[in-house]
Amino acid sequence: MTGTAHPDTLFLGGRIWTQDPDRPWAQALAATGGRITAVGDDADLGGTAGPATRVVDRGGRFGVPGLVDGHIHLNLGGSQSRWELPVSPDADLDGVLAAVRDWARDLPQDAWVVGGIVNSGVLAAADADASVVARLDEAAGGRPVLLRDVSMHNRWVSTAALQAMGLDRTSADPEGGHLGRTPDGSLSGVLEEMASALAEEAFARAVPDPAARTLGSLEEAVRVANSFGITSVQDAATTPAPVEALRTLEDEGRLTLRVVTSAPVRPFLEASVVGDELVAELRRHRSELVRPDFVKVVLDGVPMTRTTALLAPYRCHHHHDEPEYGELYWQQDELVEQVAHCYDLGIGAKFHATGDASVRAVLDAVETVRAERGPGPRFQIAHTEYVDPADLPRFAALGVVADASPYIWYPGVVQDAVAGEITEELLAASWPVRDLVESGAVVAAGSDWPCVLPTPDPWTGLQTLVTRRNVDPAVPGTLNPGQAVDVATALTAFTSAPAEAAGLGEEAGRLRPGFSADLAVLDRNLFEVPVEEIHRTVVLQTWFRGELAHEEVGERVPQEVG
Known part of the structure; x- marks a missing residue:
């Protein structure tokens, strides 16, 4: 034990998947001051409790590290959940x-x-x-x-x-x-x-009182995230008002979520300052839980509107006379300048690049600057839907994270819309997760909430990483099933991988001494239930920095998708 003879909190009574390669499984955790001080078996740690130690008996329930959502829109998601149709x-x-x-x-x-x-x-x-x-x-x-x-x-x-x-x-x-x-x-x-x-x-x-609405939206977003076992996130496009609301919640002791922000460098869907002015404004709000450590760079759009930038043309439609490839919003020299500017600022970047042409543009720009200036900021590509095979090994070689969204890649309404625009060959090769993992790349999962699904439910995304199918058995088909991964790899994509991608790799995403005491207690062991049942997982408790952030009361019906 460190710092005191007895821990503040002791978690006993159930199997824990720690995501610590030195000790992947445990039964018990001890925590003091919000940090894990020991990991072991009940027999090892049970005797360390003192008169003031809070002993949490999990009743045999399965535990995992607090989940990390690598791509979320907190203000939009919370606003939709609290106020909107x-x-x-x-x-x-x-x-x-x-x-x-x-x-x-x-x-x-x-x-x-x-x-x-x-x-x-x-x-x-x-x-x-x-x-x-x-x-x-x-x-x-x-x-x-x-x-x-x-x-x-x-x-x-x-x-x-x-x-x-x-x-x-x-x-x-x-x-x-x-x-x-x-x-x-x-x-x-x-x-x-x-x-x-x-x-x-x-x-x-x-809106009559924008500040009140934003604060209410962020309160709701934190509540929803915690209810799914999420204790750290990377917000994918952040403006000052939500950060001010997050800081208010933190100052009042009500922020039970670690938030890494991403400042748009150009106008992006919401009225706000952008670029260096926004970076400076968000840095002014830096705190223990709010980390303004990334910019957001949008290179293209989405396949449904043919604004994703592709190497091969979209499907022919009768009202298009010339082949369409989508459009890159950045010239290559501008992109190189932006990557270099991230080095100057000491800040990472999340690149929205949904097509194989836009993915290549990012990798080319990073390669150019890395060759000149060496290792530097963290760079992520969201969403790695389509990657040319020649570019797959470049993620690991360049230290670029694949920010993936498993919530939208299984057969369903989204893929039906995409299939009407891109070629069968490209669709069949989409979301090459297994190849990226096997190449050594970091693959970080994110919900992109509130896109597609009404909640940032990680269990639907995790199951589809393993099955490549819709969780609704009535929806037929699989999408690129050869890219399926096992449960441990899928869990890594929701814990240590997005933590590493967001710069939180030394405090979140694993349960090991020195890390934050973030724990999700589940109603089932994900390694023992049928894979097709993972999406029905319910989070019974979420602990953040050693304190209870969520407890399920009564019986919650798992979200059904399809």
């Missing part, structure tokens, strides 16, 4: 309109209807027929509506919202974005990429 991504147009109608029924006439998640087929229907946005207007009773799609890159809005944005059929596309139009040239309400920022800004202007 929930829509299933499986809902068709009629289902979305019914949800809007029910939600709007009791709202004031000038209130916005905000929510999601809407699938790409609904947006495509709006673009195809001018009557669709009129149906949205009717469902909302003429109110402004803002609905987010599964990728969070695109929006669908009502006529009243378009008016609040100052847009009409004569409006030009904003830089980096696109205004959807029906065949007669009228606005469909579909907003792609940076056009979505116009809607978010209009809605933000209508």
Whole structure:
């Protein structure tokens, strides 16, 4: 023991997977001052309790390190969970309109209807027929509506919202974005990429107390994350207001989550300062739990809108005369400058690069700067959906993390939308996780919440890493099944790997002496249950720095997906 003869807290009574290569399994943990002081068996540590030691008997339950979500949007996710209209991504147009109608029924006439998640087929229907946005207007009773799609890159809005944005059929596309139009040239309400920022800004202007809303959203995000055993996260695109709210929670002793932030270097969907000004502002808020250690660089869009940058062209559609490859938002020399600037700032970078062309651009830029300046900041590529085989070994060689999102790669509504745009060959080779792991790359899983699923549920993502199937047995098929990994590798992607990727590798993601006493107590042993049951896992307790952050009360029905 270190620091005292008796630990503050002693965890006994159940098997623990520690993710410590020196001792992968244990029964007991001792912690003092929020840090683990000893790991061992009940017989070894049970006698170390003193009169003031809190002894936690887990009743034979299985334990794992507090999970680390390597890619999450806390403010958006918490806002959606606490304030907004929930829509299933499986809902068709009629289902979305019914949800809007029910939600709007009791709202004031000038209130916005905000929510999601809407699938790409609904947006495509709006673009195809001018009557669709009129149906949205009717469902909302003429109110402004803002609905987010599964990728969070695109929006669908009502006529009243378009008016609040100052847009009409004569409006030009904003830089980096696109205004959807029906065949007669009228606005469909579909907003792609940076056009979505116009809607978010209009809605933000209508919020009477933005600070209170943001604080409430972050409270909810922390609660939801803890309920799934998550104790550390990397926020994927961070602006000052959420960081201020996080610091308020920390100062009040209510922040039970370690947060690494990512500051956008260019405008990205939310109104905010960006670049060096934002980096400086976030650094001003640095604290023990809030770590402003990354920037966010967006290189391309998403496959559903053909804005992902690919090496080979998209599928031919009758309304496209020339092959389409998507578009890189950065010139290569600009990207090299940005990587070098990260060295100058001493800050890491999370690169949004969803296509094999954008992935290669990042790797080329990092290789150029690493060759000149040697090892330096941490770099991550999100989301490594499509990687040319020649580029796979470069992740490990260059020390670049593969930031993967297993929540969106199994057969289902998202992959159905993607399959309509890219070639069968590219789809079949997607998400090459096993190859990346076997090459020595760090593969860090992240939920990308609130994209696709209504919660940052890690167990659905973990199961699909192993099965490459939808957790709903009614949805057929597998996606690139040769890239499946085992349970231990999948758990690593949710614990020590994202911790290392975010710069938390010496304090989170493992249960070993000196590390934070972050522990998730589960209702089942993930190594003993059938793999197909992992998504039904319930977190009974979450401990953060040796203190109880979440306890399941009553019986929670596991989230079903499909």
